[in-house]
Structure formats: structure tokens, C-alpha cells
Amino acid sequence: MTATARKAPIEAAAQPAPSGKVVPLGRAPVSRIDLGRIAANLARNVIPPLVVLAVLLAIWQVSCSGAGAPLPPPTQIWADSSDLIAQPFFNNGPQDIGLAWRVLISLERVSIGFGLAAVVGVAIGALIGQSIWAMRGLDPIFQILRTVPPLAWLPLSLAAFQDSNPSAIFVIFITSIWPVIINTAVGVRNIPEDYRNVARVLRLNQLEFFLRIMPSWNSSCASCCRRRRPTSSPACASAWDCRGWPSWRRKC
Amino acid sequence: MSAYLKIDHIDKSFERGGVVTDVLCDVTLTIDQGEFVSIIGHSGCGKSTLLNLIAGLTRVSAGAILLEGREVNDPGPERAVVFQNHSLLPWLSVYDNVNLAVSKVFAGRKSRAERHDWVMHNLDLVQMAHARDKRPAEISGGMKQRVGLARALSMEPKILLLDEPFGALDALTRAHLQDAVMDIHARLGNTMIMITHDVDEAVLLSDRIVMMTNGPAAHIGEILDVPIPRPRDRIALASDRSYLKCRQAVLKFLYERHRFVEAAE
Ligand SMILES: Nc1ncnc2c1ncn2[C@@H]1O[C@H](COP(=O)(O)OP(=O)(O)OP(=O)(O)O)[C@@H](O)[C@H]1O
Ligand SMILES: [Mg+2]
Numbered sequence: 001m002t003a004t005a006r007k008a009p010i011e012a013a014a015q016p017a018p019s020g021k022v023v024p025l026g027r028a029p030v031s032r033i034d035l036g037r038i039a040a041n042l043a044r045n046v047i048p049p050l051v052v053l054a055v056l057l058a059i060w061q062v063s064c065s066g067a068g069a070p071l072p073p074p075t076q077i078w079a080d081s082s083d084l085i086a087q088p089f090f091n092n093g094p095q096d097i098g099l100a101w102r103v104l105i106s107l108e109r110v111s112i113g114f115g116l117a118a119v120v121g122v123a124i125g126a127l128i129g130q131s132i133w134a135m136r137g138l139d140p141i142f143q144i145l146r147t148v149p150p151l152a153w154l155p156l157s158l159a160a161f162q163d164s165n166p167s168a169i170f171v172i173f174i175t176s177i178w179p180v181i182i183n184t185a186v187g188v189r190n191i192p193e194d195y196r197n198v199a200r201v202l203r204l205n206q207l208e209f210f211l212r213i214m215p216s217w218n219s220s221c222a223s224c225c226r227r228r229r230p231t232s233s234p235a236c237a238s239a240w241d242c243r244g245w246p247s248w249r250r251k252c
Numbered sequence: 253m254s255a256y257l258k259i260d261h262i263d264k265s266f267e268r269g270g271v272v273t274d275v276l277c278d279v280t281l282t283i284d285q286g287e288f289v290s291i292i293g294h295s296g297c298g299k300s301t302l303l304n305l306i307a308g309l310t311r312v313s314a315g316a317i318l319l320e321g322r323e324v325n326d327p328g329p330e331r332a333v334v335f336q337n338h339s340l341l342p343w344l345s346v347y348d349n350v351n352l353a354v355s356k357v358f359a360g361r362k363s364r365a366e367r368h369d370w371v372m373h374n375l376d377l378v379q380m381a382h383a384r385d386k387r388p389a390e391i392s393g394g395m396k397q398r399v400g401l402a403r404a405l406s407m408e409p410k411i412l413l414l415d416e417p418f419g420a421l422d423a424l425t426r427a428h429l430q431d432a433v434m435d436i437h438a439r440l441g442n443t444m445i446m447i448t449h450d451v452d453e454a455v456l457l458s459d460r461i462v463m464m465t466n467g468p469a470a471h472i473g474e475i476l477d478v479p480i481p482r483p484r485d486r487i488a489l490a491s492d493r494s495y496l497k498c499r500q501a502v503l504k505f506l507y508e509r510h511r512f513v514e515a516a517e
Contacts (some may be wrong), residue, residue: 194335194337194339195339198335198341200309201307202357203328204356212352
């Protein structure tokens with residue numbers, strides 16, 4: 001008898017006898033906030049980029065501080081534009097606003113464009129991954145559209161929407177959707193035959209399949225990204241998760 | 253009297269790019285309710301293919317499979333499969349893996365509380381209730397196979413199909429699980445069909461052993477009745493006359509009359 005096998009009945013016996021009461025299956029309790037660990041974590045993530053930034057600034061400073069340097073060094077830039085950086089929240093009418101407002105506007109566009117791309121991309125990707133017909137029909141078109149660079153979409157988009165905001169969102173959407181579609185489709189197509197068979201024996205419908213079985217591509221994807229997913233992560237979490245990762249990172 | 257499961261003159265061939273491979277040819281078999289039947293044969297002869305046909309995961313090329321007089325065309329929970337490599341969903345806990353089956357099969361028939369009890373009952377059957385919150389990656393191979401068994405049992409299948417369920421396990425764990433399966437079969441009286449490579453396992457567990465000839469175009473070479481009364485005890489059987497006779501008959505079939513010939517591939 002193996003050690004685990006011997007242990008099994010003992011452990012089972014050690015547990016209180018199940019009463020008739022239903023015990024809701026809660027998630028594992030979140031561990032209490034541990035300031036030391038958070039600080040250490042923060043330091044681990046924040047210090048390396050700060051060091052690299054400092055080194056790069058130093059190189060820039062050294063290489064551009066000669067007399068005939070083509071670009072101004074960082075100190076010069078700080079001297080000239082520190083007021084813009086220091087006061088990011090002024091608002092003097094429609095075309096004269098602070099840096100922070102501009103960043104916020106960009107972030108808003110990015111989140112709308114990205115969000116739309118994630119939703120549409122996962123849906124189309126799942127379709128292509130599941131249906132050989134959809135793949136044959138859509139794949140060639142996508143492969144061509146995918147290669148169109150963002151800058152080439154911009155004039156098209158401007159002409160179509162006649163306004164900067166929707167056209168910017170469209171460009172973000174159209175350039176970020178292809179990796180989502182392709183990752184999703186590849187992931188869905190790679191769902192092991194065994195899991196499909198489990199789904200077929202259980203007669204899961206398309207929606208249940210999408211929610212229950214498709215996370216398999218999640219788990220493979222997530223493990224590559226070295227990230228733990230919550231218990232039954234919905235399918236789209238992974239496209240979100242991995243979309244931004246360059247492929248070298250995903251192949252680790 | 254019509255049989256419980258009737259496999260009626262089925263052929264199965266796969267076709268790809270105009271090349272047709274005959275895998276099964278004229279297989280006929282009837283199985284009674286509550287019977288435990290093992291299928292044994294050399295690798296590649298088409299055992300899994302036969303099981304998948306019964307499960308409805310693939311379609312027959314000719315002939316028919318009838319379960320309680322109704323033709324089997326598609327997979328369903330009344331023919332639950334225990335897969336060779338457990339096929340548990342790795343992102344779900346042990347409990348959720350079984351619950352996936354229970355909540356699908358018993359949706360609308362059992363209340364939430366009843367479904368919970370039923371999941372726990374099936375985990376108890378295979379003695380895995382203690383690991384209900386573990387992920388498949390966190391339990392041993394034998395335990396995974398037990399959870400796979402619990403998931404299949406939880407569907408209350410008419411027929412339980414086991415495709416080399418213990419093939420990947422060490423001998424000790426395998427003996428343990430064989431006992432578990434025997435115990436469950438005795439308690440629930442399920443109809444079970446099991447594929448195996450292990451002669452001892454086949455004789456120990458089965459009422460009948462179906463021996464398949466080598467492919468291509470494999471068919472049933474011989475069917476052996478195992479007249480050993482239940483409950484069976486592996487230690488007492490080791491010197492039992494009829495056990496040894498059955499064992500010898502299977503070995504003779506496999507290694508004398510239908511030696512695995514590579515050239516047949
Ligand atoms: N989808 C398929 N397409 C073409 N040929 C197949 C397919 N599935 C199985 N075969 C062929 O059918 C034959 C039987 O395969 P099967 O998996 O049923 O063997 P098996 O008896 O289960 O072998 P093992 O004991 O090794 O699991 C093999 O020769 C295989 O090449
Ligand atoms: Mg097989």
C-alpha cells in the first residue's frame with residue numbers, strides 16, 4: 001500500500017462526519033494584509049526599472065552634453081519644460097490642457113479600444129478555433145488585414161469617422177484585435193481531444209463548452225505567463241492576460 | 253429476450269485522403285445488465301475504437317449498437333467513460349470536476365443541496381472526499397484516476413466504459429483501484445466494459461473476457477466465461493484452479509494463437 005493510500009482513510013476519518021447541512025463552497029480566505037511582504041514585492045518590481053531608467057538617463061546625459069550634440073540632454077529638457085511637468089492639471093480652454101488630462105484622454109481611448117478588441121476578438125477567435133469553416137473563410141482575410149500597420153489605418157479611420165476620438169479608438173481596436181483573435185483561435189484549436197470528449201459525453205452546449213472547457217487554453221497560456229488564474233477563470237481573462245505579451249515571453 | 257447492450261455486426265473503417273483503413277470487421281457482442289466485460293487484445297487492434305463506438309464518440313461504418321433497444325448515435329452521460337489519462341480539467345478542483353458532471357446531468361432533477369450531497373457521495377465511493385479542494389495537479393496518478401471514476405459514476409450511467417483505466421499506474425496502486433472497482437460493481441451493480449492489457453486484471457474483474465484478434469480488420473477471436481464466484485479475493489484466487497485455467501486460456505490466445513505480428517500493421 002502506498003503512503004498516500006494508507007493515509008487516505010485516516011484523513012477521511014479525521015474529518016467531522018458530514019451533517020445534512022449544506023456547506024457553501026467559499027473561496028479560500030484571502031490572507032491578511034502583510035505590509036512587509038507587500039513592501040518587499042513592491043521593491044522587487046519597482047527597483048529594477050528605476051535603476052534601468054537612471055542608467056539610461058545617465059547615458060543620455062553624457063552623450064548629449066557636448067557642444068554640438070544634436071539632442072538636448074535631460075537636464076536641459078527639465079530646465080525648459082519643468083513647469084509643464086510639474087503642473088499637469090491646468091485647463092485653459094479646449095486646446096490648452098495639462099499633460100495629465102491628455103494622458104487621461106489617451107488612457108480612456110486605449111481602454112475603450114482594448115476592451116472592444118478583447119470582447120470581439122475572443123468571440124471571433126473562439127468561432128475560428130471551433131469551426132473549420134469559419135477558419136477557412138476568415139483566416140486569409142485576417143492574415144492580410146493583420147499586416148496593415150497602425151499608421152495606415154489612421155487616415156482611413158479619420159476619413160470614415162470624421163472625428164479624432166472615434167477614429168483613434170478604432171485604430172487602437174483594429175491593431176490590438178489580431179493578436180487576441182489569433183491567440184484565442186490557436187488556444188481553442190489546441191484544446192486536448194480528451195477535454196472535448198468529456199464535453200461531448202456530458203453533452204455540454206456551446207455556451208457551457210465556452211465557459212467550462214475553453215479555459216484549458218487559459219491554463220496553458222496562464223502557466224506560460226507564470227500567472228495563477230482564479231478557479232474557474234472565464235475564457236476572456238486569458239486573452240486579456242496574454243494579449244500584451246510579446247511572443248518570446250509567451251513561449252517561455 | 254433482447255439484450256441490454258447489443259453490438260450488432262459492426263464494421264469500422266477510417267478514411268483519410270482516399271486511403272481506407274479497416275479497423276474493426278464484423279464485431280458482434282451482447283452484454284447483459286450488470287455484467288462486467290473486459291476487452292483484451294494486442295496494442296493497436298482496435299479496442300479503444302470499439303469503446304469509442306459504444307460511447308458514441310465515433311460512428312460505426314456499418315452495423316449498429318443498441319442500448320436497451322435504442323440505437324447509439326452520439327455520446328451521452330448514460331454511457332460514461334473513464335479515460336485512460338483521467339482527463340480531469342486541471343483548472344477545476346476535484347470537487348468541481350465531479351460537480352461539472354453532476355450539475356449538468358442532474359440539472360433540474362436535483363436541488364443544489366442534493367447535488368452537493370451526490371458529489372460528496374461519489375467522492376466517498378472512491379475515498380477521495382478528503383481531497384475535494386485539491387487541483388488534479390496536486391494529487392497522485394492513482395487519485396486522479398479515482399476522481400475520474402467518481403466523475404463517471406456520478407452521471408449514474410447505464411454503462412460504465414473504462415479505457416485502460418489503470419494502465420499508467422504502478423502495480424500496487426492498480427491492485428488498490430481494482431479492488432475499488434470490484435467493490436463499486438458489487439455495490440451498485442453497474443454494467444461495465446473495461447479495456448485492459450493485463451491478463452490478471454481481466455480475469456480478476458470480469459464475468460466475461462472478450463479477446464480480439466490482431467488488426468487490421470480485427471474481430472472478436474474468442475469470448476471466455478470466468479466462472480469464479482464473487483466476491484473475489486485476489487490472494488485466495490492466486491491458487492484457485494478455475495482462475496489459473498482462465499488465465500492460461502487468455503495467455504494462450506494472446507501469445508500462441510494471435511501473436512502480435514508487426515508485419516500485420
Ligand atoms: N482517427 C483515426 N484515423 C485513422 N486510423 C485510426 C484512427 N483511430 C484509430 N485508428 C487506427 O485504428 C487502429 C486501432 O486503434 P485503437 O486506438 O483502437 O487501438 P487499441 O487497441 O486501443 O490500441 P492500444 O491498446 O495501444 O490503446 C490503429 O491501427 C489505428 O491506427
Ligand atoms: Mg487504446
